Amino acid sequence: MTRTTIGLIARQFCTTAAHGRALYSILLIMALMLGYAAYSGYKTYTDQNNIREHYQRVVRESWEGNPDKHPHRMAHYGSFAFRLKHPLSQFDFGLESFTGNAVYLEAHKQNSVNFSEATFSTGLLRFGEISLALLLQLILPLFIVFLGFSAVSADREGGALKIMLIQGASWRSILVGKSLGLMALALLVFVPVACVTFVMLLLADEPATGDTVWRYILLLGGYLLFLQIVCVITVIVSAVSASSKMALMNLLGIWLLLAVLLPRTLQALGSYVYPSPSKIEFETAVEEDVLKEGDSHNPNDPHYSALKDSVLRVHHVDSIQKLPFNYSGFVMREGERISANIYDRHLKKLLSVYKQQNSLNRVMAFVNPYVAIRNISMALSGTDFESYVAFQHGAEAYRYQMAQTMNELQMEYISTQQTSISHDHWKELPEYRQEPVSVTSVLKNEVWSFIALLAWGMVAVVLIQRISKTAKAL
């Protein structure tokens, strides 16, 4: 009985909406925006990845094409890491425009990741970017509000609600039915977006791996749950508000507060409360720590003279010329190890400040389902903060590997007689490859956002039960 009632109410809600002009204009606008967002997502992804892959190849060819030389010259010649976009970045741009894309990798020095899209952008970027994710997170909820604010209140005002209740429909089936009907309308937008995203994944140069498929499925699940929560809240607000007009006001207020005002305000407050160091502060701190450890260029430095003594002792020789390896290569390897460790320590500290800045907004996921889905969406699309940090770490690890490979070549081959080595050695350094972040680590990073979204799903169910008992027909 209830199931058929729910189905009936849901269907009736949809047919009523189908009679109005509003639905069609909304669908038309959404279709246009969907097309535009999909196109710009696809174009940016394809263009940028082509450009970056091209230069990554160029850089590798020029690395291997170097003639014979001293390996330390090669370490200074260095290489580059270009950040590749995840195929799902076509769907959710996330932080992509604000994270750097190219970093020069050389011995002794961790360079900044440069050329973020933001550095080439006008003030317009701060208004946001139009992506499929933006449509689902921000615009579709607004349209759900437009279509559903009067879902219950109009029936009450028109007197139909009384009749429905008298005829035996329970409050619960009315609320559930209307929510499902509203959700069906939302699916008219959601399903095309999901299909378009699927096609984009097929078109991407990078073949879709199992990992990508899992990300895609989780994305769909997350958004379905989010949209269902939005639909339930809309119907409930419609049921408890005094009139359709009041319901609309309340819903618009909630949308503005949760989707527009709170996230920006809390993020700004987070940065206000936890100030982060400027680059010059950061670099000075690193430099001071490195100098504390010792200056590898200073022959009288206590750290390095102690090191020299112990090395000579271990090898039972009395001068560095008698060592079985090139001593300055050895010192350089030691210096690189120390400075890289120190840099790493400071970087971790910096990143933890950033995480603190973001934390204020992140805990809001429990109060604000929009924040939960936004975080989940970015993380699954490989465009979140963690994905960027993973790139940074990967690039630094490759830089370290490059510098140490060259130092070891120097230790092995360089002597007063031989000051350069064959270019065949350059191939010994493997090509730079961007390590993908696995979907399991995404789940681990975003576990609280997932829990928050699921909790919201349960709150929606509980709310329907509660309201069913207290709602008034008149």
Add this chain to the structure above:
Amino acid sequence: MYSLMIKQFLRSRVALVAVVLTLFMGVISILIGKQFLLKQEDTIARVTEQQQQHIERNVAAHTDELGLLLYYVRFALISPPDKLSALSIGQRDVTPGIQSVTIRALEGQKYDTELANPTQQQSGNLDLGFVIIYLFPLVIIAFTFNLLSEETETGTWRLVAVQSRSTFRYLLSKLSVRALFLYGTLFVLLALAVVIIGVPLNGAFAGFVALGVLYLAFWFALCFWVVSFKRGSGFNVLTLLSIWTVLNILLPASVNSYVTAAHPIPESLATTVQQRNSYHEKWDMDKKVTMDKFYAHYPQFARYGVPDQEFKWLWYYAMQQMGDDESATQSQAMRAKIIQREQTSRAIALAVPTLHAQLQFNDLAQTSLGNYVGLLDSATTFHERLRLYFYPKIFDNVSAKGEDWSRFKPEYIRAEPQISWVTMLAPLVVMVLVLAVWALRNARRLTSL
């Protein structure tokens, strides 16, 4: 009648809450702006202090070899933030305001970025510009959408129509009560900004005020225009909020995506790879190749000839120079692309008040992309000047002792904003007039019920 209208307006809790909330957000935004400004000023103070120590330390360590010394020494060029930048942070948090460069190849140095939290950058700054562009319109909508419909829906409109001399004038005075409160809020916030941040009362600030006033006028005119069609409250609020969403979210986001996708900048990567290759490959080439190119660029140094030693700083800096010279084409192309983006954005913004206000606020505060390009250009001249000053000294192997290093303090560039009042204000004036005239025509029909 005015005092009654004010009383009636204040009766509604929504009005008070909205005004208080706007004031609150405004104050937060001013504090955030102040913190931003303090951080920038603190960084500048640090750079100034450190440059002195940095030079002293390096001079002590490398007195004998000027070429080696200048390998290490950095010279800072600073573009100090205008006080107004606290009200419109713009691109200033993404692009660095300090260029700290050695006399080696510049192209490898000048694009280095400031450290920043990308999540913070993506969510955008909460500055007073944002409060004006984003929040004030929402409050204006909340205050005016039912200007007329609340009267018709509660049945008081007939009374008004009978009792007042002109219903149109009645509506206008109702509107002006709301405008009074909102402009009051705006002026309080601007006054607070002057007090808290110490914004000087100059032409740029006047421009900021004028732009703010006209921008709000645009929204009042827009709301009045919608109201003048005499539809229900629900219809009005839906329409106005849709317009707000289009103007503040959808259009800007679309325009930005368009600009980004239409003008990709692969030249940035080309520049950075090219400058690296051009310098490094010279190590493996005959010295004459490099020196010939160098003397072609700077014939005044040709007398130094081609060095025959294995290593000479003359040759080293000639190689570094090649990093810049041979990536100049790519670098120029990148600059042209950036300018193209700026121009496209500006052209489109003329028709979209929100975008226009944002770009103009940034211009007044000197925090636009154009200002960053300006800094890059100044860095190029600054670098060239240093280079040409030190080159002959390095080539002659002059001792570092002879140089008065205390002379090398950070340099400042201070550009006065070029305020073009017409471009800044005309688009808004035109839109306000068009909407107002149209609304007036509609309003004439109001008297007939």
